[in-house]
Amino acid sequence: MNLQLLAFMILSLVTLGAAFKVITARFITHAALYLALSFVGVAGLFLLLNADFLAAVQLLVYVGAITTMLIFAVMLSQVEEIRQGAAEEGFWRRILSARFGVIPLAVAAALAGVILYLYRFANWKAVPVAPDPNTTRSIGQAMFTTYLIPFEVASLVLLVAMIGAIVLTMKKEDRSR
Amino acid sequence: MIPLFYVLVVSTLLFALGVYGALLSTNAIRILMSIEMILNAVNLNLVGFGRYITPSDPRGQIFAIFVMTVAAAEAAVGLAIILVIARRYGAAAIDRVRMLKG
Structure with a gap:
């Protein structure tokens, strides 16, 4: 515990x-x-x-x-x-400069503050936690039944990304062939 | 057992660090790394909520797997774009790239 x-x-x-x-x-x-x-x-x-x-x-x-x-x-x-x-340039010099250092820090801190404030006062309904399920089996079952179409779309996304990365990084002289 | 709130705090801090890094740095590869950190924080959130709110349903974890897929695709294409920009302009500093057309 x-x-x-x-x-x-x-x-x-x-x-x-x-x-x-x-x-x-x-x-x-x-x-x-x-x-x-x-x-x-x-x-x-x-x-x-x-x-x-x-x-x-x-x-x-x-x-x-x-x-x-x-x-x-x-x-x-x-x-x-x-x-x-x-x-x-050095990170520490950059972080101390007013324009480049303070604004990102303020944005990130404000974001974290708001999110944590919301979490603190949110009321999640607490479910009594079940004993450890066999996650791999249940993920596989759900993935190939309920989420079959998203699964196929995700594989298509990966294929497109792979082809896109190859095409983008190809050198010029290879392209003319 | 770990309270859900602790998990949410860790994921929020990771998210904020990612946002901070993405806004702070001018190196495009470091910005890509920060975005990966943000996506990781989102995954942590999904798994945490899935564990505590719907413990018998793997929905949160499946969503996290899809997030990972898209993150991998994004990293590959983003890295390719950064390399092309670096080859053409000789720099990976995003504040020096001003044109959309090559």
């Missing part, structure tokens, strides 16, 4: 700290690695919330695919500025 809360606290700290480092890290590759750490933390939170299948998908898709793609794109690109993201 208490151990679960402790694990929750540690995982949330890892997630939020890594998310903060994504914003502040000097090099863009470091930011990508911190992003992977943040995703791992979220996967742990999913496990704590009894979503074991989703935790595995999170690890495979986010940590395995998206972060790898980001790192590959950064490291393979020839433009020096992408590789050294903070060649722009």
